[in-house]
Amino acid sequence: xxxxxxxxxxxxxxxxxxxxxxxxxxxxxxxxxxxxxxxxxxxxxxxxxxxxxxxxxxxxxxxxxxxxxxxxxxxxxxxxxxxxxxxxxxxxxxxxxxxxxxxxxxxxxxxxxxxxxxxxxxxxxxxxxxxxxxxxxxxxxxxxxxxxxxxxxxxxxxxxxxxxxxxxxxxxxxxxxxxxxxxxxxxxxxxxxxxxxxx
Amino acid sequence: xxxxxxxxxxxxxxxxxxxxxxxxxxxxxxxxxxxxxxxxxxxxxxxxxxxxxxxxxxxxxxxxxxxxxxxxxxxxxxxxxxxxxxxxxxxxxxxxxxxxxxxxxxxxxxxxxxxxxxxxxxxxxxxxxxxxxxxxxxxxxxxxxxxxxxxxxxxxxxxxxxxxxxxxxxxxxxxxxxxxxxxxxxxxxxxxxxxxxxx
Numbered sequence: 001x002x003x004x005x006x007x008x009x010x011x012x013x014x015x016x017x018x019x020x021x022x023x024x025x026x027x028x029x030x031x032x033x034x035x036x037x038x039x040x041x042x043x044x045x046x047x048x049x050x051x052x053x054x055x056x057x058x059x060x061x062x063x064x065x066x067x068x069x070x071x072x073x074x075x076x077x078x079x080x081x082x083x084x085x086x087x088x089x090x091x092x093x094x095x096x097x098x099x100x101x102x103x104x105x106x107x108x109x110x111x112x113x114x115x116x117x118x119x120x121x122x123x124x125x126x127x128x129x130x131x132x133x134x135x136x137x138x139x140x141x142x143x144x145x146x147x148x149x150x151x152x153x154x155x156x157x158x159x160x161x162x163x164x165x166x167x168x169x170x171x172x173x174x175x176x177x178x179x180x181x182x183x184x185x186x187x188x189x190x191x192x193x194x195x196x197x198x199x
Numbered sequence: 200x201x202x203x204x205x206x207x208x209x210x211x212x213x214x215x216x217x218x219x220x221x222x223x224x225x226x227x228x229x230x231x232x233x234x235x236x237x238x239x240x241x242x243x244x245x246x247x248x249x250x251x252x253x254x255x256x257x258x259x260x261x262x263x264x265x266x267x268x269x270x271x272x273x274x275x276x277x278x279x280x281x282x283x284x285x286x287x288x289x290x291x292x293x294x295x296x297x298x299x300x301x302x303x304x305x306x307x308x309x310x311x312x313x314x315x316x317x318x319x320x321x322x323x324x325x326x327x328x329x330x331x332x333x334x335x336x337x338x339x340x341x342x343x344x345x346x347x348x349x350x351x352x353x354x355x356x357x358x359x360x361x362x363x364x365x366x367x368x369x370x371x372x373x374x375x376x377x378x379x380x381x382x383x384x385x386x387x388x389x390x391x392x393x394x395x396x397x398x
Contacts, residue, residue, distance in 0.1 A: 121388060126395070159392055160389065160392055164383065165386060166386055167394075177386050179379070180378070180379040180382035180383045180386070183375070183376060183379035184380045184383035184384070185383070187363040187379070187380055188363060189358055193359055193364055196322055196324075196326075196364075
């Protein structure tokens with residue numbers, strides 16, 4: 001049996017612990033390809049081309065846009081950021097599952113191009129818990145925490161457009177849910193049926 | 200967070216190892232309710248009412264049919280067999296997942312009444328492997344094995360109507376796929392979203 005990889009978009013509000021959960025998942029499953037974005041911004045000290053970002057110039061970025069080379073892209077404070085198709089497709093062709101860590105608007109662009117993409121939204125167990133976590137980080141002033149909390153609630157209004165809602169109760173439980181979703185998606189009958197030789 | 204249980208129909212051709220896989224799953228997860236059928240046939244020695252079957256008389260069975268008390272039912276060599284709704288609903292209300300081990304026609308009846316039921320078809324890794332397993336059991340003559348194999352292929356023609364296809368490569372891998380499917384179904388965004396307090 002040969003299988004091609006599947007593509008999973010993971011979104012979630014700031015402070016929900018998405019990066020921690022994804023890092024734990026990727027450490028456990030080295031075969032998963034975590035999509036690296038392309039950007040026109042300058043590398044910061046320590047950032048490696050192809051690892052943290054694919055650093056490309058604005059002309060290249062524009063030509064990739066015109067050649068429909070991006071699954072999604074956006075401009076942010078004067079720089080472009082986007083998800084190149086080619087690395088994603090290459091990994092999937094090798095049978096590797098792909099995770100795109102992108103926010104709600106980027107996810108919408110991906111779905112428009114690739115409706116078969118599986119959408120996962122990571123949510124906190126409760127708003128009280130999210131507030132507690134944002135406070136525990138100790139990095140933000142109370143007003144900023146309230147602002148983040150409000151933005152999280154606004155983002156959550158789009159969660160119904162996702163296929164799955166993973167609740168980040170503990171890192172372990174959230175990773176287990178992500179693993180279950182990825183396994184279950186590979187069990188979907190409509191695609192898997194072709195793997196059984198019906199002769 | 201409170202959750203209600205979900206209902207899973209599991210079908211699969213004779214010889215595929217469905218009973219072995221389900222027994223392993225149920226031994227691991229004592230909280231899953233494995234639906235017990237009602238029947239009008241006489242108990243065989245050792246069969247316990249409420250454990251192997253709910254043994255009821257033909258009048259009771261007919262009255263349950265007329266009161267729409269069955270998720271599905273059928274007649275087989277003069278006896279009736281059916282899945283009573285009440286035990287399934289009771290378990291789901293208690294938050295327990297329910298497994299119905301029923302064949303393709305029964306599954307169609309369940310879906311007609313409860314479209315939200317998750318359908319899982321258990322398939323062999325290949326027809327060669329199914330033939331090998333049927334032969335290894337040593338209980339059937341070659342012609343009977345060929346007949347079972349043919350019936351398995353006919354049943355497999357309905358597999359595309361199921362949500363998931365679990366491949367019984369090893370008992371462990373099939374159990375892991377069933378566990379993943381059950382977990383993932385509880386992560387479906389449209390239902391789970393109500394569990395997050397959005398105030």
